[in-house]
Amino acid sequence: MIITAVWLMLPAYLPNSMAAVFGGGRPIDGGITMSDGRRMLGDGKTYRGLIAGTACGMLVGLLQMYYLSRSNSIFGVELPSFGDGAGALxxxxxxAFGSLMGDMSMSFVKRRIGYKRGAPLPGVDQLxxxxxxxxxxxxxxxxxxxxxxTFSIVLTVxxxxxxxxxxTNVIGYFIGVKNEPW
Known part of the structure; x- marks a missing residue:
């Protein structure tokens, strides 16, 4: 069950960490401050991170599709496909893109309720x-x-x-791509 859950989520798991690794540059919010006096998203959400994160998530998904063309299992567990052709893409x-949008949406909400960039919101930050x-x-x-x-895959995820x-956040902190270990 864990292998299947992680397999399905790999294209979503990778983008946020890759956005941190390859990000930087122009912020998506363009520096806009909302009427509450806080940035819309902040400097941590950049176009380069969005593009790089999405590309890395898609790359891992394409590698998974390639793997499935050679074998349909790993460690004896049959792996699900992402579909065929354009549907799989x-x-x-x-x-990949949805994972970054979910993270970005919660950054917007966290700014509105007064959380500063990087401030933890347990449970929410992880999901x-x-x-x-x-x-x-x-x-x-x-x-x-x-x-x-399925219900069991959702629960496992x-x-x-x-x-x-x-x-992954602790690793990112220790290698210097994250400012905080959460």
Missing amino acids: IVIFTL DFVMGAWLLTFLASPAWFLSNF LIVTPLLHFV
């Missing part, structure tokens, strides 16, 4: 990108989403993701 794109990926993928390909994200999020 749409699913991979929506998982906002999952919700964004799931929402966009469901909207773009509901049949694929519902056939793959909701349990495993915070653990993976913690580990």
Whole structure:
């Protein structure tokens, strides 16, 4: 179950960390301050990060598709596909891009309620990108989403993701691509 859940989520798991690694440059909000006196998103959400994160998520999804063309299992677990042709590309794109949109949406909300850049919001910080990926993928390909994200897979993702999020953030902090370890 864990292998299947992580396999399905890889295109969504990778973009946020890759956006941090390859990000920087012009912020998406253009420096705009809202009527509450706070930045719309902040300097941490950049066009370069959005593009690089999405591209890396799509690349891992394409590598997964290539792997599936050679083998349909790993460690004895049969792996689900992302679909065929353009449908698979749409699913991979929506998982990758949706994860960044979920993270960005929660950054907007956190700014509105007074959280500064990097301030932790336990539970939300670990799952906002999952919700964004799931929402966009469901909207773009509901049949694929519902056939793959069963109750047990959803539950597994909701349990495993915070653990993976913690580990990758600590690594990012120690290698210097994150300002805080959460």
